[in-house]
Every structure is written in C-alpha cells, then in structure tokens.
Amino acid sequence: MSSSVIGLINLNEKENIIVRTPVTDDATLMSLKTGDVFYITGTIVTARDAVHERVIVEGMKLPIDLKGLAIFHAGPVMVREEDMWKCVSIGPTTSRRMEYFEYEFIERTGVKIIIGKGGMGPKTAEACKKYKAVYAIFPGGCGVLGASAVKRVAGVEWLDLGVPEALWILEVEKFGPLIVAIDTYGNNLADEIVNNAMRKRESIVQEALRRFSEK
Amino acid sequence: MSTALNTESRLTTLLSNFINLVAVKLPDDTYKRLIELRKREISPQAIFIYDAMFKNIELALQRKAPLCQDTGVLEFYISFGENFPYKSALLKSIKEATIRSTQLGFLRPNVVDSATDKNTGNNVGPRLPWIETEIIPDANYTDVKLYLAGGGTSRPGRATTLDPSVRWEGLIKFVVDTLSEYGPPACPPLLVGVGIGATIDIAASLSKRALLRPIGTRNEEPKIAKLEEILENELNELGIGPQGLGGRTSVMGVHIEYAGRHPATFAVAVSTGCWALRKGHMRIYQDLSYELFSHRVDKLE
Numbered sequence: 108m109s110s111s112v113i114g115l116i117n118l119n120e121k122e123n124i125i126v127r128t129p130v131t132d133d134a135t136l137m138s139l140k141t142g143d144v145f146y147i148t149g150t151i152v153t154a155r156d157a158v159h160e161r162v163i164v165e166g167m168k169l170p171i172d173l174k175g176l177a178i179f180h181a182g183p184v185m186v187r188e189e190d191m192w193k194c195v196s197i198g199p200t201t202s203r204r205m206e207y208f209e210y211e212f213i214e215r216t217g218v219k220i221i222i223g224k225g226g227m228g229p230k231t232a233e234a235c236k237k238y239k240a241v242y243a244i245f246p247g248g249c250g251v252l253g254a255s256a257v258k259r260v261a262g263v264e265w266l267d268l269g270v271p272e273a274l275w276i277l278e279v280e281k282f283g284p285l286i287v288a289i290d291t292y293g294n295n296l297a298d299e300i301v302n303n304a305m306r307k308r309e310s311i312v313q314e315a316l317r318r319f320s321e322k
Numbered sequence: 323m324s325t326a327l328n329t330e331s332r333l334t335t336l337l338s339n340f341i342n343l344v345a346v347k348l349p350d351d352t353y354k355r356l357i358e359l360r361k362r363e364i365s366p367q368a369i370f371i372y373d374a375m376f377k378n379i380e381l382a383l384q385r386k387a388p389l390c391q392d393t394g395v396l397e398f399y400i401s402f403g404e405n406f407p408y409k410s411a412l413l414k415s416i417k418e419a420t421i422r423s424t425q426l427g428f429l430r431p432n433v434v435d436s437a438t439d440k441n442t443g444n445n446v447g448p449r450l451p452w453i454e455t456e457i458i459p460d461a462n463y464t465d466v467k468l469y470l471a472g473g474g475t476s477r478p479g480r481a482t483t484l485d486p487s488v489r490w491e492g493l494i495k496f497v498v499d500t501l502s503e504y505g506p507p508a509c510p511p512l513l514v515g516v517g518i519g520a521t522i523d524i525a526a527s528l529s530k531r532a533l534l535r536p537i538g539t540r541n542e543e544p545k546i547a548k549l550e551e552i553l554e555n556e557l558n559e560l561g562i563g564p565q566g567l568g569g570r571t572s573v574m575g576v577h578i579e580y581a582g583r584h585p586a587t588f589a590v591a592v593s594t595g596c597w598a599l600r601k602g603h604m605r606i607y608q609d610l611s612y613e614l615f616s617h618r619v620d621k622l623e
Binding site for chain 2: 142144181182183184186195196197198200201202203224225226244246247248249250251252253254255269271284286288296297300301303304305307308311312314315316318319
C-alpha cells in the first residue's frame with residue numbers, strides 16, 4: 108500500500124470512537140482499521156521492558172488480570188500527594204523493544220489493546236490477527252496530554268521495578284488520540300510506511316545528488 | 323567570600339529557571355515551524371497528530387509541566403566572554419541547578435551510570451551534565467545554550483568516515499538511510515543535524531551544534547546551504563510523516579555544520595531532534611541580567 112492510499116482514510120465519521128475497557132466482545136475492535144483514530148475510557152495499565160521480561164522470560168504471574176484491557180508502553184512521571192499517586196506526565200516509549208515478547212504476552216494475558224509509539228513488527232501483527240487485538244500509537248512527546256486523560260491512579264504493582272517500569276493501573280477518560288497501527292486483520296501501517304520509505308530511498312538519493320550537482 | 327557565594331546562588335537560580343523553561347516550553351523557532359508544517363499536511367491522521375501536539379504544548383504551559391515525560395540528559399554549550407567575571411561560579415552552579423530542577427519535578431531522573439547501571443536519581447553522573455566551553459575574545463557576557471537530549475530521539479545518532487572520492491553521494495546516502503531506518507520511532511518531524519569534518523568526533527560535535535542553530539537559518543556557505551535545502555525536500559519525500567504514520571512532513575529542517583577535512587577522510591555524523599525540540603539560548607551579562615534568544619517573550623521565574 109502506498110502512502111497516498113493511506114491518506115484517503117476518512118476519519119470524520121470515526122473521530123469520536125470511544126472504546127471502553129475491558130473489551131468484552133470482538134466486534135468493536137474488528138470495526139477499526141489501520142489509520143483510524145479512537146479514544147479509550149476505562150482502565151489502561153503501563154507495561155514496558157521489565158514487565159514483559161518478568162512475564163515472558165521469568166514466567167512470573169501477573170498480579171492483575173489484563174484480560175480485555177489495554178497496556179501502555181510507557182514510563183510515567185508520578186508524584187505522591189498525601190496518600191494518592193498523581194500522574195504528571197505519561198507518553199509512549201519505543202514499542203519495538205517489546206516486539207520480541209508481545210506475541211506471547213498477548214497470548215498469555217488476553218490483553219486487547221497495545222499502546223505505544225513507532226510501530227511494531229510482524230510477530231505482533233500475527234498475534235493481533237489471531238487474538239483480535241489492536242496496536243495503537245499515542246503521539247510521542249505528548250506526555251501532558253496523556254496525563255490530562257488520567258482521572259485516577261487506581262493502583263500500582265511491581266513498584267520494586269522503579270516508577271518508570273512498574274505496572275500502573277490507570278482509570279482514564281477519553282484517552283487519546285490513538286491511531287490504529289496494527290488492526291485485527293494483521294494490517295501493519297507503520298511497517299507499510301517504513302517499507303515504502305525503504306523502496307523510495309535509492310531514487311531519493313539519486314535525485315538529491317542530481318540536484319546537488321546542478322550548477 | 324559571601325559575594326562569591328551569593329553570585330553562585332544567583333546563577334544556580336537563574337540556570338534552574340532556564341532549565342525549567344526549556345523543559346516546559348518549545349523554543350520560538352520550533353513552534354513556528356510546526357505551525358507551518360501542519361498546514362502542509364493533507365492526511366487526516368497526520369493533522370490529528372499535529373493537533374495533539376499543539377494541545378499538549380498548551381497543556382504543558384498551563385500546568386507548568388514538562389512537555390514530554392522524557393526530559394533527556396542535559397547538554398550545555400557555553401561561550402564565555404573573555405571578560406565575564408563569573409566563569410567558575412557558572413560552571414559550579416550547573417550541577418546544583420540540575421539537581422534543583424530534578425527535585426522540583428521539571429526533569430525526570432534519567433542519568434544511569436554506564437559502568438554500574440545505577441540511576442543516579444538526580445540527573446548528575448559521570449561527565450553529566452555534558453558541558454562544552456569556548457571563549458569569546460573581548461566579550462563581557464556569556465552565552466549558555468542548553469539541549470535536553472531525549473532517549474528516543476537520540477537513538478538514530480550515527481557517524482561514519484567516508485572515502486573522499488564518494489563524499490557527497492556517501493553523505494546523502496548516509497543521511498537518507500539513517501532517517502529511513504531509524505527516524506520513524508524517534509518522534510518525527512525531526513530536526514536533522516549533520517556534521518562534516520576530518521574525524522568522527524569533530525563531525526559528531528558539529529552535528530549536535532547544527533541542531534542548536536535556529537530553524538530557518540541556512541549555512542553561510544552557499545554550497546552547503548543548497549545541500550541543506552535539497553536534503554530537507556528529499557527527506558520529506560520518504561513519507562514517514564509525524565510519528566512515522568505517513569505524511570508529507572518528516573523533517574522540520576536539515577542543518578549542516580562543517581569543519582575542514584583531511585585529504586584522506588570525510589567524516590559525517592547525524593544527530594536528530596524530535597518535534598518536542600527542547601533547547602534554549604540565554605545570554606548572561608556581567609550584572610547577572612539575562613536575555614533569552616530562544617524564548618523571546620518569556621521571563622525566568
């Protein structure tokens with residue numbers, strides 16, 4: 108698929124899609140296609156490098172049930188105010204570091220939405236297709252926007268991993284925008300963009316060189 | 323003695339306030355360029371992403387919170403006026419200012435000791451904050467430039483030493499390859515800094531200095547300015563788009579800085595800065611008054 112085809116997606120009718128977590132049926136997620144924008148109201152849980160490693164490599168049992176929930180590849184800035192945790196800033200980290208674990212993570216936990224940035228690879232796409240899950244991108248660098256959708260920090264587990272790596276259980280309202288990068292059919296938008304760039308780069312180099320040589 | 327301490331404490335406050343401003347608010351050049359780039363996009367998801375960025379910029383200002391949760395590691399580029407009287411005090415106050423800004427929650431503790439893997443907890447660690455200094459002959463003031471180097475956006479950074487026979491083709495290919503392979507997760511649209519020199523250390527240092535140059539300025543050498551413009555246009559043709567999800571705008575600009583080379587070498591380095599480009603430029607005068615070149619309307623408080 109070329110980027111011009113991707114550009115034709117009509118978002119207007121879908122821009123207010125709100126997905127509630129836990130997701131209890133496959134229909135909602137199956138209606139989303141790559142490039143669609145949606146928001147989450149419900150529970151999301153942060154899980155990045157160390158959580159994936161504990162679950163997949165060390166075989167540890169998760170202290171919470173992620174079935175139907177969303178995980179977020181993120182290391183937030185949290186402050187403790189009296190007895191409550193408050194989320195100051197939360198944005199995505201590079202998802203590709205979790206590519207090695209994600210197929211099995213989805214398989215074992217029943218998680219339905221993976222949120223991160225930069226895209227994920229073919230194994231995650233395969234898992235999304237098989238288990239009717241989606242991978243969505245939250246715009247990187249928008250940490251305050253992310254925090255503004257967090258209504259309550261409902262809990263934290265595995266805090267021994269440190270604040271950025273712990274499992275933060277967050278109640279969110281209209282958390283987004285989330286752009287579908289891998290849909291339940293296994294389409295992979297970020298990979299298409301990268302492959303497209305790879306195909307074009309030789310001709311781009313030649314064109315730049317030609318223009319640079321012009322007097 | 324008490325005057326010297328007083329000066330150091332005033333400089334610490336000034337620098338900490340400067341760090342806080344840079345963590346919260348984009349510099350003028352970057353904000354202006356993002357507005358221009360948004361207008362060029364036609365793909366709806368690209369426009370959605372720009373709108374999310376602008377909303378985030380506004381919220382960060384309202385809440386005085388760091389724009390991005392990754393506030394990076396701190397790099398200082400200091401040009402001391404030869405006659406500026408507080409050179410040592412300024413150098414000493416950098417660490418204190420960094421620790422204070424971390425305690426105040428404007429900086430996430432990011433510095434990890436490379437040998438022991440321990441996070442130092444206060445953004446001060448072996449050789450960090452990174453400080454490069456130079457002297458401006460005869461001047462009374464000092465220029466302080468600060469760059470917050472985030473993890474994601476520093477990951478594409480690369481350097482190579484090319485054969486002079488293929489220098490320009492090699493440079494173009496190196497820049498295009500770096501951006502297409504490593505650019506998408508680094509939070510595009512990116513500012514691309516390219517350094518050229520005799521050795522990779524010279525090239526690498528210049529590639530970072532290139533990022534500090536205001537967006538919209540061109541290298542004074544016409545041939546290099548032409549290459550900047552060509553690379554800027556051609557990198558946008560890659561179609562990476564904001565956040566790597568496709569679009570017409572992949573880069574905020576390309577800045578090239580160069581030094582002389584050796585007859586046998588042509589070293590090239592690339593540094594990238596994410597759309598949330600947190601950099602600042604402040605001039606401090608002898609009476610400790612200041613001027614902000616990067617954030618014209620702001621006051622330090």
